[in-house]
Amino acid sequence: MTDAPSGSPFGTLYSVGVGPGDPELLTLKAARILAAAPAYAYFAKRGRPSHAHAIAAGHLRPDAQALRFDYPFTTEIPVTDPRYAMGMTAFYEAASATIGAKLEEGVSVALLCEGDPFFYGSAMYVFDRLSPRFAHEVVPGITGMSGAWARACRPMTHGDDVLTVLPGTLDGATLAAKLRTTDAAVIMKVGRNLPKIRAALAESGRSDQAIYVERGTMAEERIAKLDSIADGPAPYFSLVLVPGRRGPR
Numbered sequence: 001m002t003d004a005p006s007g008s009p010f011g012t013l014y015s016v017g018v019g020p021g022d023p024e025l026l027t028l029k030a031a032r033i034l035a036a037a038p039a040y041a042y043f044a045k046r047g048r049p050s051h052a053h054a055i056a057a058g059h060l061r062p063d064a065q066a067l068r069f070d071y072p073f074t075t076e077i078p079v080t081d082p083r084y085a086m087g088m089t090a091f092y093e094a095a096s097a098t099i100g101a102k103l104e105e106g107v108s109v110a111l112l113c114e115g116d117p118f119f120y121g122s123a124m125y126v127f128d129r130l131s132p133r134f135a136h137e138v139v140p141g142i143t144g145m146s147g148a149w150a151r152a153c154r155p156m157t158h159g160d161d162v163l164t165v166l167p168g169t170l171d172g173a174t175l176a177a178k179l180r181t182t183d184a185a186v187i188m189k190v191g192r193n194l195p196k197i198r199a200a201l202a203e204s205g206r207s208d209q210a211i212y213v214e215r216g217t218m219a220e221e222r223i224a225k226l227d228s229i230a231d232g233p234a235p236y237f238s239l240v241l242v243p244g245r246r247g248p249r
C-alpha cells in the first residue's frame with residue numbers, strides 16, 4: 001500500500017481482484033477489504049449485470065455506496081477505430097473523476113475487477129489516473145487463465161517452458177508466429193476472434209493441443225478440445241489453453 005501524505009483526509013483507492021468466477025476463489029484479503037469498504041465501483045456493459053459485482057456481492061457492506069460505470073461500447077467498435085480510443089479515454093477520465101471526488105470526500109473506494117486487476121483489467125486505467133494523488137492498494141486476484149487451467153486439469157508449464165499470453169485481437173500472422181515459438185500459450189479475448197485463432201493454431205501446428213474454456217470456474221462453464229467446438233463467435237469469457245511440454249522428470 002502507498003500511503004497518502006501523512007494526515008491526508010482522503011480515502012484510499014483499493015483495486016480489488018475478485019477472481020475468475022467461483023466465489024470461493026476470492027481471496028481472504030479481498031473479502032476483508034470489501035467488507036469494510038464504504039463505497040465500491042465497477043464497470044459493466046450497458047444493460048448487463050457486472051460479473052465482478054456478482055462475484056463480490058456477498059462480501060459488500062449492505063450500506064456501501066455503489067458507483068456503476070457503463071462502458072460506452074464494448075465490441076461494437078473495433079479497437080483499431082480511432083473513435084474507440086477517444087471514447088474509452090473520455091470514459092475512464094469521467095469514471096476516475098467520479099471516484100476521485102469520492103476519495104476527496106474521505107471515502108475509500110473498492111474498485112472491483114474480475115480476475116486480477118493488473119492483468120488486462122480496466123481498473124488499471126483508473127489506477128493510472130488516481131494513484132499519483134491518492135493512497136492506494138492493489139489486491140491481486142486469481143486470473144481467468146489459472147482458473148481455466150485448474151478446471152481443465154491441464155498442467156501448463158514444466159521446467160524451462162516459456163508461456164506466452166496472447167490477446168486474440170492480434171492479427172492472424174502474428175498469432176501464428178508467436179504460437180510457433182512458444183512452449184505453452186494462453187489466448188485471451190477469444191469472442192469473435194475464434195475463427196482467426198483456430199486458423200493461427202492450425203498454421204503453427206498446435207491445433208490438436210488446444211483446449212477451449214468458456215466461463216471457467218463459473219456455473220455455466222464449458223471445457224472442450226477446441227477441435228470439437230463449432231466455429232463462430234464465442235462468449236466474452238472464453239480463452240484457449242495450449243499446454244507446454246510434458247517431459248517426465
Ligand SMILES: C[S@@+](CC[C@H](N)C(=O)[O-])C[C@H]1O[C@@H](n2cnc3c(N)ncnc32)[C@H](O)[C@@H]1O
Pocket residue numbers: 020021113114115116117118119120121122142143144145147148187188189190191213214215216217218236237238239
Ligand atoms: C479484459 S480481460 C480480463 C482478464 C482478467 N483481469 C483476468 O485476470 O483474467 C477479459 C478476458 O479474460 C479471459 N477470461 C477472464 N476470466 C475468464 C473466465 N472465467 N473464463 C474464461 N475466460 C476468462 C477472457 O479471454 C476474456 O475475454
